[in-house]
Amino acid sequence: MLIIPKFMKHFNLLFFSLLILGLAACKDDPAATEGTVTIHFKAVYDEEPLQMFNTHPFENGESLEFTHLSMIISDMELLRQGSAELLDEVEIVNLTFDNITSAEAGYTLTISGVPTGTYDGIRFGIGVPIDVNAQKPADFPSSNPLSNTAYYWTPWSSYIFMKTEGRLDTLGNGPLDLGFALHTGSDALYRILEANIPLIIQDGLETNLDIVIDYKKVLQGVDIKANPQNHSPDDISTITTIVNNLSIAFSLVL
Amino acid sequence: MEMGLQLHTLRNSGVILALLIGLVSCHDSIDGPQIPAGDLTDIPYNPVPYIVDVPADFPALEQPFDNPMTVDGILLGRKLFYDPLLSIDSSISCSSCHQPSLSFSDGLALSQGVNGITRRGSLNLINVGFHYSGLFWDGRAKTLEELALIPIEDPIEMGESWDSVELKLRTHNGYPADFRKAFGVENVSMVDRYLAAKAIAQFLRTLVSGQNSRYDRYLRGEILLEENEINGYLMFFNIDPSLPDAQCGHCHNAPLLATNDYFNNGLQESPDLFSFPDPGLGAITGIAGHNGFFKPPTLRNLVFTAPYMHDGSLKTLEEVVDHYASGGKNSPNKSSFMFNLVLSESQKSDILAFLHTLTDSTTLTNPAYQSPF
Numbered sequence: 001m002l003i004i005p006k007f008m009k010h011f012n013l014l015f016f017s018l019l020i021l022g023l024a025a026c027k028d029d030p031a032a033t034e035g036t037v038t039i040h041f042k043a044v045y046d047e048e049p050l051q052m053f054n055t056h057p058f059e060n061g062e063s064l065e066f067t068h069l070s071m072i073i074s075d076m077e078l079l080r081q082g083s084a085e086l087l088d089e090v091e092i093v094n095l096t097f098d099n100i101t102s103a104e105a106g107y108t109l110t111i112s113g114v115p116t117g118t119y120d121g122i123r124f125g126i127g128v129p130i131d132v133n134a135q136k137p138a139d140f141p142s143s144n145p146l147s148n149t150a151y152y153w154t155p156w157s158s159y160i161f162m163k164t165e166g167r168l169d170t171l172g173n174g175p176l177d178l179g180f181a182l183h184t185g186s187d188a189l190y191r192i193l194e195a196n197i198p199l200i201i202q203d204g205l206e207t208n209l210d211i212v213i214d215y216k217k218v219l220q221g222v223d224i225k226a227n228p229q230n231h232s233p234d235d236i237s238t239i240t241t242i243v244n245n246l247s248i249a250f251s252l253v254l
Numbered sequence: 255m256e257m258g259l260q261l262h263t264l265r266n267s268g269v270i271l272a273l274l275i276g277l278v279s280c281h282d283s284i285d286g287p288q289i290p291a292g293d294l295t296d297i298p299y300n301p302v303p304y305i306v307d308v309p310a311d312f313p314a315l316e317q318p319f320d321n322p323m324t325v326d327g328i329l330l331g332r333k334l335f336y337d338p339l340l341s342i343d344s345s346i347s348c349s350s351c352h353q354p355s356l357s358f359s360d361g362l363a364l365s366q367g368v369n370g371i372t373r374r375g376s377l378n379l380i381n382v383g384f385h386y387s388g389l390f391w392d393g394r395a396k397t398l399e400e401l402a403l404i405p406i407e408d409p410i411e412m413g414e415s416w417d418s419v420e421l422k423l424r425t426h427n428g429y430p431a432d433f434r435k436a437f438g439v440e441n442v443s444m445v446d447r448y449l450a451a452k453a454i455a456q457f458l459r460t461l462v463s464g465q466n467s468r469y470d471r472y473l474r475g476e477i478l479l480e481e482n483e484i485n486g487y488l489m490f491f492n493i494d495p496s497l498p499d500a501q502c503g504h505c506h507n508a509p510l511l512a513t514n515d516y517f518n519n520g521l522q523e524s525p526d527l528f529s530f531p532d533p534g535l536g537a538i539t540g541i542a543g544h545n546g547f548f549k550p551p552t553l554r555n556l557v558f559t560a561p562y563m564h565d566g567s568l569k570t571l572e573e574v575v576d577h578y579a580s581g582g583k584n585s586p587n588k589s590s591f592m593f594n595l596v597l598s599e600s601q602k603s604d605i606l607a608f609l610h611t612l613t614d615s616t617t618l619t620n621p622a623y624q625s626p627f
Binding site for chain 1: 311312313314316386387491492493495499503504507508509510512513514515527541542543544581586587588589590591592593
């Protein structure tokens, strides 16, 4: 049971912890042939619910607060015996909550009409694949999340795959003196995460799944003070670190 | 309340009826067919679809399925946009705060309504039809049709009631025919606020600029920009890593030079999320994290839209650049793009030079955008 970055084989495979708590079944309808999958995306920091605009300890005595956290999730699929059932083509998951209650609730994605059966796992991309990234917001109707120009960076001709923004107390003395905006993007930094876990979709029932993102792990090894932004296409080391952290930062709870 | 409303309606109907009796008597002969009061069906309804010339790379100009643009719909919308009849004392129209010569803004820090000064400045309406994530500074209208309904009943802006405007339109000597041509209404009683708003929305969707500025022509390879303009362009969008990132492109992305998002751009000081003088988007969504957030307006034609910001607090473009270069005032949810940019005076000047390339003065004089009166 692991999430594997599928982009290139020479990258290390990183494991994540998976906790199976059991399936949540709400009701029974023998006539139904499809079920519902409800996915809750939740942000945590060092395994505690993450609240925007609150200070968290970072590295080297620094502390930080987050002001915006979001990502594009694409091609979310359930896997079964070599085939895939598409759940959602593209979604902007915005985790920018201003109070602890909403942070706990997370961003919810509900997909109905999912064929019943036992699935082997789930897969989704962080960002958009190459063929989609060759397009731009103007190519999509306003109803499509990819029409959002706030998630497109023209100089790179790329969608912004993931936004991690906030402010850093570089001296560890209180004032948050440095803004940071770490945006991943570009074809080379598209990542597909996959978890090989048993998922049972039953007739007329709702299956709940939590996808938890630990932002302390997202930023592991990132020197924010030295690289608070990443706008240079010649230097993608910081955001490469971030996308390589995704497999340890994401975990699933059934 | 209900009694009052009924009485009001009855009184209005009486006025309409009296007028229509006269109208019908002019049209009808003794032996002719009986024409229902307020009938408009003798006026031809031949809607001609209108196709907007959308610049390359722009998003599609989407129209609600129930409000497709037509030539007569746009003409009616333009007429309503410029008609002070929509205000309570017939002193101001939509165009009072959105003047074509000022790229549909008004040159004031805070706009002037019939009952005083409004709380925010007037927004440039160029390319407003391409904004699909909320309208006004705080995003309180989802569509242009919704937007067009709001200022009329704002007590400060136009101070009128739609009930009254509907009466004025139905009893007007020209508007019923205009509504017939635009929407095919069969009777004056069908003229209402929603059709008026649809017509205004159609006109607003025609306000397009994206082909004639020097910036657009440069992108198409038709002209060269000056060196300082190029430097400004490279810093604006952070294209050249050897130059400072002016951080502009995050909120003013191409091609609209705006984005779908809302931001706290450091204009207001606030120690917490709840003390902003103007909460902006937060007052609409009820989300504290949105307090102090405002819509980034298009920068196209911004040389005509001074003073700047939702409160008109920055008088010149120089002040605007200085504001962003300084990082602005502090608040918990200030955009992470707002910090001291450490730009030299020369670099600021280059950014200003680039901002001037966004000027398309042809939109100011486009005959289709001018008052029909």
